[in-house]
Amino acid sequence: MEVSGVRRMVILKCQLMSSLNLCPGDAKCLVAFMRKEGEFERYRSVPAAIVGIIDCGGCDGTRAVPSLGLLKMHLASLKEDADVVHVGTCITKFCPRKDDIVKAVRERAGVEVVEGTHKYVVERIFGK
Ligand code: SF4
Numbered sequence: 001m002e003v004s005g006v007r008r009m010v011i012l013k014c015q016l017m018s019s020l021n022l023c024p025g026d027a028k029c030l031v032a033f034m035r036k037e038g039e040f041e042r043y044r045s046v047p048a049a050i051v052g053i054i055d056c057g058g059c060d061g062t063r064a065v066p067s068l069g070l071l072k073m074h075l076a077s078l079k080e081d082a083d084v085v086h087v088g089t090c091i092t093k094f095c096p097r098k099d100d101i102v103k104a105v106r107e108r109a110g111v112e113v114v115e116g117t118h119k120y121v122v123e124r125i126f127g128k
Helices: 015-019 024-035 038-043 064-077 089-094 098-109
Strands: 007-013 048-055 084-087 112-115
Touching (some): 007 024, 007 064, 007 089, 015 048, 024 038, 024 048, 038 112, 048 064, 064 098, 089 098, 098 112
Parallel strands (some): 007 048, 007 084, 084 112
């Protein structure tokens, strides 16, 4: 059944962090989306759904765009599409190739690209 009027978002995450289980369960993005916090605040008054979470394919991030293409095919088989791509905070905050990845995604996604997802980043490891 198709659901109309919903903003469908894709989250692009860091494969390295994901494979090392440094963000178990993608919980920070999912909780931020549930609470409509961080870059998901924009969906407070808009029906929105996450239709896919994919990773960049590993350093140096060049598989991000092909992975989006594969996701597009997969969503199409479900009669779905995406309206916006969120480049995860794991990438925007920590990836040395962040600028290249964001640029490549902006050039090819064909939909809005938002830099960031959650804001639950620990800014200081030690001290108060
Ligand atoms: S290219 Fe960046 S986002 Fe991708 S795995 Fe490496 S550090 Fe993570």
